[in-house]
Amino acid sequence: MISVGMIIFVLALVCCAFATAGYLLSLSVKKIGLAKVSTWILAIGFLFLSLNLLGAAIQSAGWDNFGSRHFLSIYAWAIAGIYLGLQFKTKTRLLGAFIAPFILLFLIAAAGQGADKNLVPPQWQGWLTTSHLVLAIAGESLFVLASAAGAMFMIQNSLLKHKKPGKLGRLLPSLSDLDRINHLGLLWGFPLLTLGMIGGAAYAAFVWGNLWAYDSKVIWSLAVWVIYGFLLHQRLAIGWKGIRMASWSCAVFALFLLSALVIRFCFSTVHNFI
Amino acid sequence: MIVLVGLNHKTAPLSVREKLFAGCQGESNLLGDLRAIDGVLEIMYLSTCNRVELVAAVEDAPQALNALKYFLAGQGGLTNEEAAVCLYGYQDAEAIRHMFRVTSSLDSQVMGEAQILGQVKDAYRQALEKNATGIALNRLMHRAFRTAKRVRTETGIAANPVSVSFAAVELAKKIFGTLAGKKVLLIGAGEMAELTGQHLIGNGAEEITVANRSLSQAASLAEKFHGKAIGLAVLDEALCNVDIVISSTGAPSHIVTQEMIRQCLRKRKNRLLFLIDIAVPRDIDPAVDSIENVYLYNIDNLQDIVDENMKNRRCEALKAEQIVAEEVTQYSNWLKELGAVPTIVSLRNKAEAIVRMEMIKAQSWMSKLENGDREKVDVLVKGIVNKLLHAPVAVMKEESAELNSQDIVAVVRQLFRLDE
Numbered sequence: 172m173i174s175v176g177m178i179i180f181v182l183a184l185v186c187c188a189f190a191t192a193g194y195l196l197s198l199s200v201k202k203i204g205l206a207k208v209s210t211w212i213l214a215i216g217f218l219f220l221s222l223n224l225l226g227a228a229i230q231s232a233g234w235d236n237f238g239s240r241h242f243l244s245i246y247a248w249a250i251a252g253i254y255l256g257l258q259f260k261t262k263t264r265l266l267g268a269f270i271a272p273f274i275l276l277f278l279i280a281a282a283g284q285g286a287d288k289n290l291v292p293p294q295w296q297g298w299l300t301t302s303h304l305v306l307a308i309a310g311e312s313l314f315v316l317a318s319a320a321g322a323m324f325m326i327q328n329s330l331l332k333h334k335k336p337g338k339l340g341r342l343l344p345s346l347s348d349l350d351r352i353n354h355l356g357l358l359w360g361f362p363l364l365t366l367g368m369i370g371g372a373a374y375a376a377f378v379w380g381n382l383w384a385y386d387s388k389v390i391w392s393l394a395v396w397v398i399y400g401f402l403l404h405q406r407l408a409i410g411w412k413g414i415r416m417a418s419w420s421c422a423v424f425a426l427f428l429l430s431a432l433v434i435r436f437c438f439s440t441v442h443n444f445i
Numbered sequence: 446m447i448v449l450v451g452l453n454h455k456t457a458p459l460s461v462r463e464k465l466f467a468g469c470q471g472e473s474n475l476l477g478d479l480r481a482i483d484g485v486l487e488i489m490y491l492s493t494c495n496r497v498e499l500v501a502a503v504e505d506a507p508q509a510l511n512a513l514k515y516f517l518a519g520q521g522g523l524t525n526e527e528a529a530v531c532l533y534g535y536q537d538a539e540a541i542r543h544m545f546r547v548t549s550s551l552d553s554q555v556m557g558e559a560q561i562l563g564q565v566k567d568a569y570r571q572a573l574e575k576n577a578t579g580i581a582l583n584r585l586m587h588r589a590f591r592t593a594k595r596v597r598t599e600t601g602i603a604a605n606p607v608s609v610s611f612a613a614v615e616l617a618k619k620i621f622g623t624l625a626g627k628k629v630l631l632i633g634a635g636e637m638a639e640l641t642g643q644h645l646i647g648n649g650a651e652e653i654t655v656a657n658r659s660l661s662q663a664a665s666l667a668e669k670f671h672g673k674a675i676g677l678a679v680l681d682e683a684l685c686n687v688d689i690v691i692s693s694t695g696a697p698s699h700i701v702t703q704e705m706i707r708q709c710l711r712k713r714k715n716r717l718l719f720l721i722d723i724a725v726p727r728d729i730d731p732a733v734d735s736i737e738n739v740y741l742y743n744i745d746n747l748q749d750i751v752d753e754n755m756k757n758r759r760c761e762a763l764k765a766e767q768i769v770a771e772e773v774t775q776y777s778n779w780l781k782e783l784g785a786v787p788t789i790v791s792l793r794n795k796a797e798a799i800v801r802m803e804m805i806k807a808q809s810w811m812s813k814l815e816n817g818d819r820e821k822v823d824v825l826v827k828g829i830v831n832k833l834l835h836a837p838v839a840v841m842k843e844e845s846a847e848l849n850s851q852d853i854v855a856v857v858r859q860l861f862r863l864d865e
Contacts, residue, residue: 261622327619334749341605341619345620410711412716414738
């Protein structure tokens with residue numbers, strides 16, 4: 172028997188798949204109209220996902236009991252939410268072509284996970300763990316957005332520098348808009364991630380009696396956090412802008428992805444939720 | 446039948462266009478005079494700086510073509526030779542196609558420009574006010590506007606700028622998103638720089654600074670833009686504060702060097718800078734382009750973009766011609782069907798008259814019928830008549846859409862003795 176929650180989740184997945192296909196098609200046929208439609212489809216998918224998560228929260232009597240599927244769904248939900256929110260502010264519909272595949276990947280990964288499998292072992296559950304997770308996810312989602320904008324900036328910059336704006340250049344958002352998104356992503360993402368990490372450390376200190384867990388994930392995350400902090404410092408204090416910021420964000424994001432994969436497959440960690 | 450007579454920038458030199466334009470403008474009751482021409486049923490007059498055209502619904506096309514050409518030649522005081530070379534005349538599908546192409550801006554000097562649609566709409570409004578149009582031209586013009594809209598939305602004919610100054614504005618938008626609040630520096634008081642500056646202001650750019658060797662010239666141009674004038678000596682300082690620079694001086698060497706830009710990067714806090722160099726020889730050192738977040742375009746770069754856009758427009762025009770062809774077929778079919786309409790009306794009238802007569806004759810015995818039965822007979826008779834008429838009417842519509850309506854109309858009129 173398929174549950175209502177599962178049906179809503181599948182609907183969200185289908186919407187997101189269509190939106191991703193629409194965005195990519197829009198990029199290949201160079202028509203902005205398709206990207207606009209895709210944004211609406213993504214918004215519907217986002218609503219379904221919100222319903223699904225809300226339903227799960229009510230059913231499982233609290234956020235602490237979330238399963239792995241919901242954990243991954245929250246990633247997708249946060250990225251989609253931030254991206255859609257941004258669409259009210261700027262006309263950067265085509266950014267979806269870079270963002271939607273990430274959302275889709277998270278949802279597909281989520282679909283493969285059990286909804287009932289507890290994300291956090293029962294003995295670790297509590298508000299501190301929850302806030303650690305939610306803040307870290309939101310921070311990382313904002314970095315995804317900043318890096319996607321950075322990648323687009325690099326493409327647009329290269330087109331303009333080579334004096335060949337062409338159809339693609341016309342389709343991509345303006346450099347200023349992309350730089351602003353990159354800036355906002357870092358500006359909001361970094362403090363959220365910082366708070367998330369403090370939450371984790373506080374939990375470790377209280378429960379395990381040790382602030383520093385010597386966990387591979389923690390070490391990698393700290394490294395990435397330091398680099399992001401460095402980037403934000405360069406941006407705010409030194410005045411890095413435009414192409415330098417964009418290329419650094421992309422490079423750091425690649426490192427971030429690599430670390431996530433290496434940790435998942437090569438090391439044992441207390442963060443092995445997926 | 447639809448005919449079209451006129452001249453445009455392709456067939457007539459400016460001097461001839463001027464003469465005709467002036468001749469037609471001077472005439473207060475032009476549409477009235479045109480309607481008075483023998484055989485002209487409906488008429489519209491279109492006049493722009495590039496064309497003067499008359500489009501009309503007429504009874505006899507060849508005769509009307511000659512009469513309208515004669516009228517235009519007389520109005521503009523054209524010589525016989527000028528009239529023969531410059532004036533063109535189209536009829537039926539060709540005339541309809543020409544009208545649709547003009548409205549869709551496929552026949553314009555700058556293909557895809559938006560102005561012509563408004564001009565045609567104005568011309569149509571004037572004709573409407575004077576009651577000079579009727580069913581055929583009204584439908585023609587609505588179809589023309591529809592075609593223009595389809596061409597605009599379904600093809601990219603008007604999508605990209607085809608002038609250097611607009612291309613520069615478009616690039617500025619790709620860099621800054623919006624030009625609102627952007628500061629512009631004009632180096633040199635050249636005409637091209639002025640034009641580009643105007644476009645930038647039209648798109649929201651706010652502060653304009655004019656830098657020139659002669660401060661008085663700079664001041665007079667700055668006054669036009671409500672900006673400020675500076676001498677070239679303080680150029681370094683000005684470069685630190687602006688977002689867009691347009692340079693067009695006649696200087697023999699570089700006025701803006703890589704060093705100058707590098708020095709103001711810190712003060713600018715690495716903000717994006719767009720430099721447009723339309724001077725020959727160049728004013729801005731090409732090495733400037735290698736600096737991060739600085740985008741330099743010279744006149745050749747801009748011209749390449751314009752050429753590329755022009756090429757794209759020509760490709761899009763092929764798609765547009767397809768749309769025009771579809772619309773022409775649809776309108777032509779409707780127009781041909783229109784030829785059969787009076788005969789269809791007469792046929793129905795005759796049938797109704799026969800039914801009425803027979804009903805009157807049958808009144809004596811029908812009065813014996815019960816109330817409800819009389820209505821039933823009425824419905825029955827009308828049903829039979831409609832069924833009998835359905836086939837001839839349908840065939841007439843089909844035949845007249847595909848072929849000429851005259852033949853089938855003549856047959857039907859003879860068969861049913863409609864002319865007696």
